[in-house]
Amino acid sequence: MTPLDGRCACGALAFRLSRPPLFVHACHCTRCQRETGGAFAHHLMIETAHLHLLQGEPHFARVPTDSGRRHWVVGCAGCQAVVWNAHGSRNPLIVYLRVGTLDAPATWPPRAHIFVRSKPAWMLLDPAVPQFSGAYDARRVWPAESVARHDLAQAARAAGRRAPASTAPVPAPRKRSAPTRTT
Numbered sequence: 001m002t003p004l005d006g007r008c009a010c011g012a013l014a015f016r017l018s019r020p021p022l023f024v025h026a027c028h029c030t031r032c033q034r035e036t037g038g039a040f041a042h043h044l045m046i047e048t049a050h051l052h053l054l055q056g057e058p059h060f061a062r063v064p065t066d067s068g069r070r071h072w073v074v075g076c077a078g079c080q081a082v083v084w085n086a087h088g089s090r091n092p093l094i095v096y097l098r099v100g101t102l103d104a105p106a107t108w109p110p111r112a113h114i115f116v117r118s119k120p121a122w123m124l125l126d127p128a129v130p131q132f133s134g135a136y137d138a139r140r141v142w143p144a145e146s147v148a149r150h151d152l153a154q155a156a157r158a159a160g161r162r163a164p165a166s167t168a169p170v171p172a173p174r175k176r177s178a179p180t181r182t183t
């Protein structure tokens with residue numbers, strides 16, 4: 001067990017992150033409240049390439065979004081616990097993983113609070129942690145090394161798409177200049 005191991009509520013789905021998160025934020029948007037049944041979603045962002053399943057088969061459930069884009073919540077078919085969100089594709093560049101599924105969630109406090117405009121008034125936030133009324137510009141808020149990691153992952157994926165020897169199914173190319181997801 002490391003701070004980067006985690007599992008669903010019943011333990012059937014277990015995973016390991018092979019790198020520390022790119023960033024950790026708390027999203028107080030109404031979608032995250034609905035999806036989690038709580039006041040906010042506590043998400044870490046990690047390259048999909050660094051999320052490794054140790055056991056179990058993830059179950060994908062498509063949920064609506066305000067933007068109309070595809071969005072999956074992914075978790076355990078047995079206990080129904082959601083472990084991560086996948087935006088746009090089932091295999092996106094970056095997934096949004098629920099920090100509470102880690103074995104050591106206290107290691108990863110939020111470094112920003114977003115969509116605080118829909119935060120309940122009873123929840124008091126640490127004023128030392130940046131707050132945003134809505135979404136943020138990840139390129140300004142994430143540490144420079146995380147932005148660099150994101151760009152590297154994007155370049156690696158683009159190179160993989162161009163590789164003629166690849167027989168893997170290639171998803172439709174999508175332009176994504178910056179990681180500016182809001183959930």
Ligand SMILES: [Zn+2]
Nearest residue numbers: 008010076079
């Ligand atoms: Zn489970």
Ligand SMILES: [Zn+2]
Nearest residue numbers: 027029032183
């Ligand atoms: Zn949200």
